[in-house]
Amino acid sequence: MTPEDEESKASKDAPSLRTEVRPPVRLGVLLSGRGSNFMAIAQSIRDGQLKGVEIAVVISNVAEAAGISEAQQLGLPHAVLVSKDRARAEHDADVVRCLLEHRVDLVCLAGYMRLLSPEFITAFPTRILNIHPSLLPAFPGLDAQQQAFDYGVKWAGCTVHFVDEHLDHGTIVLQRAIPVLDDDDAHSLAERILAEEHIAYSEAIARVVGGAWEIRGRRYVKR
Numbered sequence: 713m714t715p716e717d718e719e720s721k722a723s724k725d726a727p728s729l730r731t732e733v734r735p736p737v738r739l740g741v742l743l744s745g746r747g748s749n750f751m752a753i754a755q756s757i758r759d760g761q762l763k764g765v766e767i768a769v770v771i772s773n774v775a776e777a778a779g780i781s782e783a784q785q786l787g788l789p790h791a792v793l794v795s796k797d798r799a800r801a802e803h804d805a806d807v808v809r810c811l812l813e814h815r816v817d818l819v820c821l822a823g824y825m826r827l828l829s830p831e832f833i834t835a836f837p838t839r840i841l842n843i844h845p846s847l848l849p850a851f852p853g854l855d856a857q858q859q860a861f862d863y864g865v866k867w868a869g870c871t872v873h874f875v876d877e878h879l880d881h882g883t884i885v886l887q888r889a890i891p892v893l894d895d896d897d898a899h900s901l902a903e904r905i906l907a908e909e910h911i912a913y914s915e916a917i918a919r920v921v922g923g924a925w926e927i928r929g930r931r932y933v934k935r
């Protein structure tokens with residue numbers, strides 16, 4: 713059997729794993745910068761599009777992250793836990809403690825520019841989401857939009873996925889795709905992908921908390 717066959721067989725044999733959380737679902741948003749995905753989630757909640765969900769805490773690992781000022785202006789609980797020059801396990805233990813103190817059910821990485829330790833992932837099993845600006849598994853890692861543009865793909869997009877111990881790798885919750893236009897440059901492409909991200913993240917959260925979907929092997933499917 714090839715590794716692909718093995719993965720596919722494992723997927724068919726895998727027990728299904730339900731991921732819903734009982735409302736009101738308390739989100740912990742982790743960010744490192746601009747925070748536009750966090751703002752889009754907050755807006756969907758305010759507009760009543762994303763129901764049964766509330767933001768319990770916004771945490772930044774960077775003191776000057778714009779997203780944390782936005783959280784402050786919105787009057788949301790927020791914390792800065794600077795990661796620079798700290799051991800990953802030590803810093804992550806502080807972040808996990810803060811999330812638990814705020815009784816967080818679901819962690820949303822929104823431009824959080826830091827890998828999570830295995831201990832962090834274990835503390836929130838199938839309870840951590842990430843958004844990545846490419847159609848995974850293409851172009852994991854940094855500068856995904858530039859990577860896609862340079863490669864010359866005709867379709868680009870974004871992926872919301874569960875976080876596992878590998879980079880940009882966990883089960884995919886949903887993807888949104890857009891065509892790459894002839895007159896795009898990497899910047900215009902990134903802007904149009906970002907607009908899709910702002911829709912995708914709330915849709916993915918709704919899917920995860922809604923109870924109609926489950927993880928089966930590597931696939932996220934309707935029950």
Ligand code: GRF
Pocket residue numbers: 743745746747748749750779822823824843844845906909
């Ligand atoms: C987004 O492109 C997201 O996909 C990636 O980091 C960026 C964060 O942007 N993981 P923002 O801080 O949410 O505006």
